Amino acid sequence: MRLTPERPVRKQLAQLRAKPPADMTQRFNFDATDVNIVEQLRLNGRANNQQIAERLGLTATTVSTRIKRMEDANQLRVVAVSDFTAHGFNFLLRISVEVDGRAASEVAHELAELPQVFAAHIVTGRYDIDMLVALHDFDDLSTLLLDKFSTVRGIRSLTPAIVVDIIKYQFDVAPIEGRD
Numbered sequence: 001m002r003l004t005p006e007r008p009v010r011k012q013l014a015q016l017r018a019k020p021p022a023d024m025t026q027r028f029n030f031d032a033t034d035v036n037i038v039e040q041l042r043l044n045g046r047a048n049n050q051q052i053a054e055r056l057g058l059t060a061t062t063v064s065t066r067i068k069r070m071e072d073a074n075q076l077r078v079v080a081v082s083d084f085t086a087h088g089f090n091f092l093l094r095i096s097v098e099v100d101g102r103a104a105s106e107v108a109h110e111l112a113e114l115p116q117v118f119a120a121h122i123v124t125g126r127y128d129i130d131m132l133v134a135l136h137d138f139d140d141l142s143t144l145l146l147d148k149f150s151t152v153r154g155i156r157s158l159t160p161a162i163v164v165d166i167i168k169y170q171f172d173v174a175p176i177e178g179r180d
Contacts, residue, residue: 028073037066045078081171089134092163097129102154104128110152116144
């Protein structure tokens with residue numbers, strides 16, 4: 001909304017305060033209470049608002065309001081996490097992709113649609129895309145590389161590396177996509 005001489009300034013300012021324009025982005029800031037609530041959820045994702053409130057010396061309403069505010073701002077989502085092996089995935093690979101003749105973002109989006117691709121990132125350096133891929137069996141690797149990846153236009157080279165051991169895999173902080 002722009003200020004115009006035809007309408008009284010006070011009325012225009014009141015409307016701006018009541019409803020900020022959609023193109024203005026609001027930055028969400030976690031305070032100590034938000035951080036403590038998130039930590040309690042990390043410790044026990046099944047804890048209810050009352051349990052969290054008792055641990056933190058808050059009311060259940062405060063906890064509920066804070067969680068809702070963080071969820072609405074796409075800053076928090078409580079989800080279940082299971083191990084790769086629980087789904088039959090026995091091999092993890094890091095695959096670096098060099099792109100040629102097509103935008104890396106287009107190639108990354110197409111690769112990300114494959115169910116074996118758990119994460120895809122546009123990166124700087126020698127390669128354009130870095131992916132985390134999970135496979136059920138080692139035999140699935142040739143099918144993935146030769147039958148699936150080979151159909152994606154714009155891939156110049158692939159460099160797969162088998163994950164031998166997971167030293168750290170921190171999953172409690174991740175990008176959260178907006179809800180539809």
